[in-house]
Amino acid sequence: MELLDRITDYLIDNELTLATAESCTAGLIISELARVPGSGQSIDCGLGVYSPQSKNRYLGVSFDTIESHGLTSEAVASEMAAGALNNNDADVALANTGIAGPNPGDDDTPIGTVCFAWAFRQNGDHHHYCETRRFDGTRNEVRLAAAHYALERLPHYHRLCLESAAKGSEEARSRQARQRAIGVQLHARSEIDPQHEIERRRDFLCRKMQESGQTTLVLGISGGVDSTVAGRLAQLAVEKRREQGGQARFIAMRLPYGVQQDADDADKALDFIQPDDVFDVNIQGASDTLLESLVSGGLTIEDAGQRDFVLGNIKARQRMVAQYAVAGARGGLVIGTDQAAEALMGFFTKYGDGACDVAPLTGLNKRQVRQLGMQLGAPKALVTKAPTADLESLAPQKLDEEALGVSYEEIDAFLENREVSSQAFETIVTTYRRTAHKRDLPIVPD
Ligand SMILES: Nc1ncnc2c1ncn2[C@@H]1O[C@H](COP(=O)(O)OP(=O)(O)OC[C@H]2O[C@@H]([n+]3cccc(C(=O)O)c3)[C@H](O)[C@@H]2O)[C@@H](O)[C@H]1O
Ligand SMILES: Nc1ncnc2c1ncn2[C@@H]1O[C@H](COP(=O)(O)OP(=O)(O)OP(=O)(O)O)[C@@H](O)[C@H]1O
């Protein structure tokens, strides 16, 4: 009785309720515990599940697991305990499956072998622990010893569970701090007032024109949401500047490489932006000629994939060459469309689309860029359009998310300090670190 009293006290002191899923002990664990007066408050239920069918029916143990690991296995015990937690309100589930004898099991597992699982529900997570033990004695001696052993080890595993949960929340806290610090670096915010942001960013462009003495804004319009929003902000800024009595024009540039598959979207964006001027410049000739000259000048290209990647970055830089040429001729500032989601992932070509004089979308995540688009009244199809860098000739319109390995939803959640999966967190933080050089000024000697 000493063991049973001790375990009952432990359950009551820690406010734990127990469910069991018992194969070879067939209800003995719960029955033994119920001998202690007052233990009822800690008992949720006890299930005797002998056959594979009942393990599957009542606990969801998969036949695949039984088949591949055998009936007497920690894998089966663990699934039994998981089923007992999932199907009940208990905080702890004890499960066992074993061979009490006198007949041996179907395989050559020795008589007296029992596999145990202890599962705990802690802060919404399940923590599982398993053990396999061999007990000596007659059938009923083995069964009683196994029932007592399951109870005896409960406090030990409960303490391990508490330690691991505490460590988990420590890690979660440090991850959140890292997330917050990166967000601050990128000027990200969890919530924005779209109208306020539109006015603030329009006024920023207006003010920078005035301060720099430049009279033109220049931006490539792709048909994607970033340049649609930045383009409309630019047009609103030059109109405001003119109202103030200043000289100002916005030049929107179509910069297709040959025929652009989503050219209709670029047209729709221009209809919405209503820019003062539109220049249409095909960058294919310049891009292809440069690549050919590089090859004839000595650059060896490994394969079609590498050629496409090199050409992709040439396209992005060629677009910037074109925009800077116009800005130079017209006294203009070149607008960049970098926002926090792309900055976080370093997803831009260094000195290509990453180069600019003013970056009005800084700090916004992708969801927030879309919010500004909606507020500005941009066509819904453009606002909700799936982002594409569209630099690869071998994979036209390839979605950014395919290249990034995480979704914009996860990137935005990260920037908004919301919880993301461990995998997304690792991918984002590793990519952020790897691309630091793209956000920094060139490295200089100490
Ligand atoms: N640690 C380091 N410190 C200093 N410099 C470092 C460096 N590691 C590489 N570099 C240098 O950086 C350069 C590589 O950077 P970069 O030329 O940008 O090339 P990279 O980052 O390799 O490629 C650009 C990526 O951005 C994507 N992109 C481009 C354009 C637009 C969009 C979009 O979303 O619209 C996306 C594109 O799909 C591609 O995946 C090389 O010169 C390399 O040597
Ligand atoms: N075909 C193009 N014509 C003109 N400008 C382009 C073209 N492709 C890219 N750009 C310029 O490069 C920038 C970076 O491209 P990026 O794909 O990140 O932005 P986007 O196309 O505006 O939006 P999204 O990221 O949602 O596709 C664009 O905002 C635009 O200024």
Ligand SMILES: [Mg+2]
């Ligand atoms: Mg795009």
